[in-house]
Amino acid sequence: MKRALLAMGMLLAAVGALAGPMQIPIAIGDLYQQGQLTLLPDWKPLGKNYRAAVFVQSAPPRTAATYLAAWTDYELPFPEYYEKEKAYLSIRERMLLDCKGGKAGISSASFYAGQFGSGAIVAVKREDKPDMLDVVPDSIEDRLLKQVCPAPKRVRHRAAPHKK
Numbered sequence: 001m002k003r004a005l006l007a008m009g010m011l012l013a014a015v016g017a018l019a020g021p022m023q024i025p026i027a028i029g030d031l032y033q034q035g036q037l038t039l040l041p042d043w044k045p046l047g048k049n050y051r052a053a054v055f056v057q058s059a060p061p062r063t064a065a066t067y068l069a070a071w072t073d074y075e076l077p078f079p080e081y082y083e084k085e086k087a088y089l090s091i092r093e094r095m096l097l098d099c100k101g102g103k104a105g106i107s108s109a110s111f112y113a114g115q116f117g118s119g120a121i122v123a124v125k126r127e128d129k130p131d132m133l134d135v136v137p138d139s140i141e142d143r144l145l146k147q148v149c150p151a152p153k154r155v156r157h158r159a160a161p162h163k164k
Contacts, residue, residue, distance in 0.1 A: 028053050031075045031115075038116050043073055047143050052076050052091075054140050061148050067096040067132075069107070070148045072140075075115055082111050086122040089115050095141075098132055099149035104141045105130030 032053035036045050043055040057071040072093045079087040088111040096105045108126045113119030135141040 026077045028077050031077060035073075035075055035116060039073065044147075046072065046147065047140050049140055056144060056147060061097070067098055067105075068148060070095050070097065070144065072144065073117060082123045086111070088112055088122045089119075090117050092117055095144060096130055096132065097145055097148060099145065101132075102135050102145065103132040104135050104145065105132040 028048050028051075032045065032048050035043070035053050035055055039055055042058055044058045046054045046056045048054065052074040055073040055075070057073075059071075061068040061070040063069070072095055074091040074093070076089050076091070079089055081087055090112040091109055092112070093109045094107045096107050098104070106127060107130045108124065110117075110124050111122040113122050135145055
């Protein structure tokens with residue numbers, strides 16, 4: 001029994017040494033509040049989901065061919081990994097938005113080692129022809145469409161004249 005416990009302890013110590021220092025996760029709500037202080041005035045809060053606190057660039061969206069383009073910033077509570085060894089805590093994505101069709105796609109993404117787009121850029125992905133997918137209701141992408149896309153113009157119909 002003692003040998004089994006000793007072997008288990010040695011194994012856990014070896015795994016801990018390989019894994020490196022332990023990362024204490026930050027609550028997503030705390031990241032959302034911190035981001036509102038750190039990223040202003042360039043970024044506005046967009047929302048939170050199970051994975052990240054999300055912000056949108058406050059600059060007006062640009063037109064990219066037939067779509068609007070806007071930047072989003074995802075802040076992660078603990079590191080995720082790009083190709084096993086490249087840890088990142090922040091993702092900035094250039095989103096293409098089809099306002100009329102209710103679709104969104106990612107044309108490029110940059111992965112940062114530090115929070116709020118700081119530190120080294122771990123990786124960059126670019127898509128020449130991003131997949132434009134239907135936006136899920138009540139999702140971050142749905143909020144992005146509602147915040148970035150112009151409100152639809154309402155057409156006023158004239159009442160038809162009464163015939164006698």
